Amino acid sequence: MIRLENIEQKYDLGEQEVVALNNISLEIKEGEFVAIMGPSGSGKSTLLNLLGILDNPSAGKFYLEGHDITSLPDKEQARIRNKHFGFIFQSFNLFSELSAMENVMLPMSYAGVSFSDRKSRAKELLTQMGLSHRLNHLPTMMSGGEQQRVAIARALSNKPSLILADEPTGNLPTAKGQEILDILKGLHKQGTTIVMVTHNDEQAQMADRVIYMQDGSIQDSSKQDNKVLESQRGE
Template identity: 55%
Template structure:
């Protein structure tokens, strides 16, 4: 079992130093992230902004344990991800990180409720009544009357609400959202942002990639990524 609270990194959910990431195309190394330093504290709501292709999703994939860095250090909830095993990494990802994507990433043939419950089938936290939790979360996002609907029977905004409920089902320390309002109109985007805002007020740590300057009003801090570096704007 990973120790989620060891050492002095307890307050910083994310501690990144000199993070480098390259992709390899055949023998050719293509550097994308050139040495990123970033700390995110427990309870912070942070937006990551920057031009297309600057490395925002690549950075988020490292934070989300979906990929490993080429160099530097990523410490999540006190765990140095370069020194833990693949199993521990999967456990950290499954229990402590909730993901929300631009394209919702729901399974079309499963109901809203079944989609929300999906992460609990492989990774259920002991002692959590996940059946009740799934229902409570759909209620929280305003979909208590749509639990049996499948994604094709839901609007884009409703689909994203299901995805947000799913991201919360294992009660993660951290929510990572990659352009969660990218496919939504401005009214629906505001509704989704109000849900994130409420979660933030309840103490969740949220990191969200966005292109939309309107979103700055909801967050504590904006981090700019440009050409694989963190910049001021």
């Protein structure tokens, strides 16, 4: 589905240059559930933003279904993003002046869906998320778990093939976080590809594959195994 080749992401801060991602090559297969782990500042969010074409890399290639999309104009990238990707963030990122319904309807209006279809799909998704009694609530009138479920409904509005989630349970108490995880697991079962950044080992275990980041690079999984072996041998 997605292939990254030798991706670099650098930020030029005048005197200082930050290398956020260093020579990343990675493949995400259709239907996979991938977890990204690693210390703070290791480049997890930067990688997720690149995967979602929210940012362009400083160097390297990004192939979506075999097509190089790094050189596409911004407008075309935005269209692909809106049609194929759904985003879930740690801080929910809902529009505070819009109701739950309006938040979920918004991406569909960019995709040219008619008002009545937007309305019925938003209502259906929010009902699926257990929020049929919160349709006209503003984000400030909802709990964190409710807000995140609105965000998931919004992420699903255009039937994305890929969900990108950056610490989706980071701001929630454990029980509420588990609800969100169960929803993601259900979506994965239905065939949605999911890439999720998490600090939580238990959550990562639910993924098909875990990618460990360190200082902007993906750690070689064979080296990881070696480390475990070394520690077992007491080296």
